[in-house]
Amino acid sequence: MLKKSIITTCLVLSSLTYATAQTTMCFKQNHADLITIENTKLDGGECASKKSSSDMKKEGWTIADIKMTPNSLGTDFIYVFKKETSLENVSEEVLMDKLYKRIETEKAAKEEAAKEALFVANKQAGEKLFTSKCVICHGQKGELKAKGVSRPINELDHNEFQAAIRDYNVGNKDGVMAILMKPYANMMDYNDIKNVYTYLKSINE
Numbered sequence: 001m002l003k004k005s006i007i008t009t010c011l012v013l014s015s016l017t018y019a020t021a022q023t024t025m026c027f028k029q030n031h032a033d034l035i036t037i038e039n040t041k042l043d044g045g046e047c048a049s050k051k052s053s054s055d056m057k058k059e060g061w062t063i064a065d066i067k068m069t070p071n072s073l074g075t076d077f078i079y080v081f082k083k084e085t086s087l088e089n090v091s092e093e094v095l096m097d098k099l100y101k102r103i104e105t106e107k108a109a110k111e112e113a114a115k116e117a118l119f120v121a122n123k124q125a126g127e128k129l130f131t132s133k134c135v136i137c138h139g140q141k142g143e144l145k146a147k148g149v150s151r152p153i154n155e156l157d158h159n160e161f162q163a164a165i166r167d168y169n170v171g172n173k174d175g176v177m178a179i180l181m182k183p184y185a186n187m188m189d190y191n192d193i194k195n196v197y198t199y200l201k202s203i204n205e
């Protein structure tokens with residue numbers, strides 16, 4: 001998807017550029033000195049024996065191509081100059097900048113949507129587990145002290161939640177009431193904990 005939109009935008013950009021690019025061809029035959037060619041008046045095209053390559057540059061032309069063919073009298077030069085016309089105010093750099101910004105914005109929006117989708121999926125899985133297995137002792141919103149001894153689990157942060165479940169699983173908690181909780185801790189993996197936690201956060205905001 002993203003790739004496709006980059007390609008489309010690049011095509012649009014390049015066709016804009018080509019549609020408004022102006023080119024002209026100038027030449028110099030049998031020129032003896034490579035160093036002076038810059039400032040030598042060129043024949044043909046927009047140069048018309050009046051303008052050198054450096055004159056052309058001053059007028060906004062850029063060199064698109066140079067062909068040099070040595071012969072017995074010197075070197076034949078053919079210059080191809082290019083100039084953007086109606087895009088004068090909007091340089092390619094500005095257009096590319098806009099394009100990159102748009103790509104960034106699209107990317108950020110997609111990442112945001114993916115995160116949101118993941119959050120919703122986690123929350124729903126958490127709701128399913130919590131309402132079917134935990135509510136009875138911990139309350140609809142995780143607000144109860146289970147059997148009068150636990151902390152309200154909607155007040156735990158993610159680390160505390162994980163550590164508490166792990167404590168039951170590794171046998172760090174073996175009290176009378178802990179025996180009630182242990183089987184539920186045993187059936188929860190990392191994702192279950194994260195999902196229940198996400199669900200409790202979402203209903204207790």
Ligand code: HEC
Pocket residue numbers: 129130133134135136137138146147149150151152153161164165173175177178179180181184188196
């Ligand atoms: C039969 C009742 C019961 C059920 C059902 C139950 N728990 Fe518990 N839970 C307890 C008790 C009792 C404690 C406190 C045990 C102790 O003394 O350590 C506890 C403790 C906890 C703690 C640690 C709280 C603290 O203070 O550190 C977490 C987290 C927890 N339960 C999550 C859950 C989740 C999630 C579920 C559902 C998958 C669940 N419990 C189901 C009874 C239950």
